[in-house]
Amino acid sequence: MHLPDLIRKCQSNNRKAQLHLYRKYCDGMFIVASRYLKNKDDAEDAIQEAFIKAFQKLEQFSGEVTFGAWLKKIVINQCLDVLKAQKQDFVEMEEDNIPEEPNWDWKVDENCTVGQVKNAIEDLPDKYRYVTMMYLLEGYDHGEISQVLEITESACRTRLMRGKGYLQQILKEKKYVTGY
Structure with a gap:
């Protein structure tokens, strides 16, 4: 069944179509949720809530965007809501350790895997x-990130710059x- 037909059936509350759509996207969305929520149960709960919101x-x-991109935004927002509900305190690092203008003339070693870079991102505050x-892995721009996180675009750019520095x-x- 083509995606537009599947979506039309889901819009008319066809449970079979909703289950089909869920199965088509649940694994990929679980990976996205797991990037934000470290607890598997929290990630699974967030996915369930996100799909309920998506169907509603x-x-x-x-x-205008692909269905997967639209759903991913709902999943990320749900994950951020979970984090806010947990009253996740943001850990501040000594910002003196990061130069105000990081040296962007650097290259990742060719033996470094994408998984190792993702693991390094996990170590960021x-x-x-x-x-x-959201910027490097999900492909969001500063405007989208600032809306989702409810921060200014300026704060988004600063956090990205510092995040890349870290x-x-x-x-x-x-x-x-290399090349540092």
Whole structure:
């Protein structure tokens, strides 16, 4: 069944179509949720809630972006809501350790895997991790990130710059960065 047909059936509350759509996207969305929520149960709960919201708001899906991108935004927002509900305190690192203008003339070692870079991103403080993940891994722009995180675009740019600086520092410590 083609996706537009499946979505139309879901909009008319066809449970079989909803289950089909859920199965089609649940694994990928679980990976996204797991990037934000470290607890598997929290990630699974967030996915369930996100799908419920998606099915309730399916008439708002306009097709301007892919369905997967639209759903991913709902999943990320749900994960951030979970984090806010947990009253996640943002850990502040000594910002004196990061130069105001990080040296961007660096290259990741060719033996460094994407998984190792993702693991290094996991080591970032939350307020930098989420912006860096959304920008580098999810492909969101500053405007989208600032809306989702409810921060200014200026704060988003600053957090991304600092997040990249921390990332560079972490990768350097792990010997994954050259040309520093």
